[in-house]
Amino acid sequence: MTRPLEAIASFNIWMEPWITVERPGGVARCGIEHALLHAHEYIAIYDPSPLVVAGIHRLLTAVLQAALDPQRRADLRKLLAAGCFPPTQIAAFGKQFARRFDLFSPAEPFMQSADLSPYPAKGDKVKTVAYLAQDIPSGTEITHYRHGSDDACVLCPACAAAGLVMIPAFATSGGAGIKPSINGVPPIYVLPGGTSLFESLALSLLTPDYQPRAASDKRDDTWWLRKPLVQKGKEVRDVSYLHSLTFPARRVRLHPERLTANCSRCGRATEWGVRTMVFEMGESRSKDAAVWTDPFAAYRITGNKPPTPIRPQEGKATWREFSGLFLQDAQPATAVSKKQVTMQRPGVLNQMADYGLAGDVRAFPFRCVGLRTDMKAKVFEWLDAGFDVPPKLLADVPSGLVVRNAIAFATTCAGAIGTVFRSAFGGNVKNQERFAVLKSRMQDGYWSSLAEPFRQFVLAIGEPADAESTRRAWIDTVVQQARAAFLETSEAVGDDAVALRERVRAEVHCNNLLNKLKRVELGGETK
Ligand SMILES: [Zn+2]
Structure with a gap:
């Protein structure tokens, strides 16, 4: 099938509306730029799937981290005091990188590999786009929330984008050769809340001291900096912090089509939709590289073994993990016995506590998001839990x-x-x-x-x-x-x-x- 590439619509998520945001009295839809510029007017990101919320949160955090690049406590305090993100820096980022956020760009499609054809091509293993939506049945995965057949699955551009941004945080193992993303079997992610989307995102920014220790400063393959190519099954060693937040664990190319249909996920009528795509193993981090710990995940460390993230467990209410997720471990740093268990809460909380960023509130809200799997390809359920934590508890x-x-x-x-x-x-x-x-x-x-x-x-x-x-x-x-x-x-x-x-x-x-x-x-x- 050959069609001129010009016939393909553009859907640039930098400005096109695809993020649903909650505002006092309702919701609105906007693109990345608007969401950041008006973050102080919105309460939070909204989506029926908490995984999408966490995926968008990480993408916005990565953009802000690149645009603002806070170096020390004073930078974050100044930002919080200003009460909104600086428009000039957001605009400067947009001017330089907005072109990298077009879902259907022929040469630089967002979070996709440009060497693959935007049409089903000979030799491509074409799959249903349902693999992008963890809440729609696909292939061998367990059906939950919605019953329907793969063939009928059409995603509107906004929902396709939502699916792509879940990959760095939540791609799971999926049969032979399909490995999970950089954090392994997905951990519980702890997202700072706050009184507005601005506060939630500002408190998610990290100074270099709190970024993952294993992050590379030699090589930076953050999505908007790298070539838009994802090699099949490539192992990478040097991963920068922002590369980790935009980690292309899958090699994807969407096949956009002009059609008249309603999106299978959000139900909206769409003129351009995606029914099929190439979706195969992308990058993984090589096993012999230093242990990666995500600043939004908590870890359990037994003796001198490598840390394992706290993940959702069947029948275990999330609040039972409260100390691991939120509290500083009181264990001494002296010689650790083989069986001694220490907990390492998310780095983002250490920064909040050390810098005193939670402010003068009775309790600071956090949202915990996870995906319970059988540690392999089977997905059982989402985890979505809110906690109000007194700032005193974070620090004391x-x-x-x-x-x-x-x-x-x-x-x-x-x-x-x-x-x-x-x-x-x-x-x-x-x-x-x-x-x-x-x-x-x-x-x-x-x-x-x-x-x-x-x-x-x-x-x-x-x-x-x-x-x-x-x-x-x-x-x-x-x-x-x-x-x-x-x-x-x-x-x-x-x-x-x-x-x-x-x-x-x-x-x-x-x-x-x-x-x-x-x-x-x-x-x-x-x-
Ligand atoms: Zn949709």
């Missing part, structure tokens, strides 16, 4: 320790009710535990009943109030909820005479154990 190690202990106590009690339940009702047959489903439902119910009390507890710890009484109140709540979850679940075991006897005995056992744990935690008794 002792208050952090109180929160850490609070979560540890809740975990101990979860273990206790699980053990009592298993021994009372689980039966004696090895590997054939009775009521295992009930037990796990009990645990889920217990953890979700503690989510709101935990939120209140965190806010109270940030207050100058009596920390000891806050701690005691938390211990009481945890024990109450543990007991309630146990009682409620044991009722479901049955009410014949045998079951009733078992239940009475188990309840006594459970109460005794919880009371003992409480006394120990309050300091009245040793284990």
Whole structure:
């Protein structure tokens, strides 16, 4: 099929409207330039998919990082005090690089490889564009949120752009030779919120001290600086920080067509749409390069092993990861034993705490976004959770320790009710535990009943109030909820005479154990 390239529309995401932003009283759509220039008038980026929100957040952060290039604390404080992004610097960036943001540019298509044809060409492995939208079924992936067939999938240019900007942060493994993006199996990303989109983005900018230590200063393949070519399966060693934020983990070329259709993702009528594309393995970071840690992800480090990011886990409420995601680890930096676990919160939070950037607020909002997979190609669900964190907690190690202990106590009690339940009702047959489903439902119910009390507890710890009484109140709540979850679940075991006897005995056992744990935690008794 040959058609003159001029026939292809242009859709330049620097100025064309494709980002939905929330503003007081509604939403608006805009391009990158407008979003940055008016960021102080908007509340946040909006999209039904949190992955798209995080993808756009990273792209805007990368642009601002390049345009403003803050070097020290004073630069960030000055920016925050100004209350908006400087138009001259945004315009200067646009003048130099706007051409690199055209989705359908024949020679420099945004986040695509220009050596591939913009039409399905002989020899190309053509795929459905559904692979770009994690919320539309494609290939072998699990269908969720929407049922439909791949063939029917059409994306409008705005939704195609949204799909492309998810790749650097969320590309997952996908069968033979298809590797995840620079951060491996996607971590939970922690995004600073704030009172406006401006504050959220300004607080995401990093001075060189807080950028990834493994970032290269020798080579810079940031999207708008590099040649618009992505080699299939290429391993790269030297990755700059901005290259990481725009990391082309897939070699893509969209096939735009003039058509009359409604976009399968947003439902809008579109004159230009994308049904097919080339979508194959792009760049990955070579395994022998120094460990890459993303400044928006948190890591768990066991002994002297390489850090592993905190990722969404099945059945684990995100607030249970609160200390790893938000708190500074109090562990000493001395010789670490092989099993000792230390946590490393996102670098962006270290910068906020060290520079005192969270401001004079009761609590600072963060948004956590993740994608739960089977560590391979299967995608199970999104994670999208908001947390309000008092600035005091970000900076103060002792208050952090109180929160850490609070979560540890809740975990101990979860273990206790699980053990009592298993021994009372689980039966004696090895590997054939009775009521295992009930037990796990009990645990889920217990953890979700503690989510709101935990939120209140965190806010109270940030207050100058009596920390000891806050701690005691938390211990009481945890024990109450543990007991309630146990009682409620044991009722479901049955009410014949045998079951009733078992239940009475188990309840006594459970109460005794919880009371003992409480006394120990309050300091009245040793284990
Ligand atoms: Zn659309």
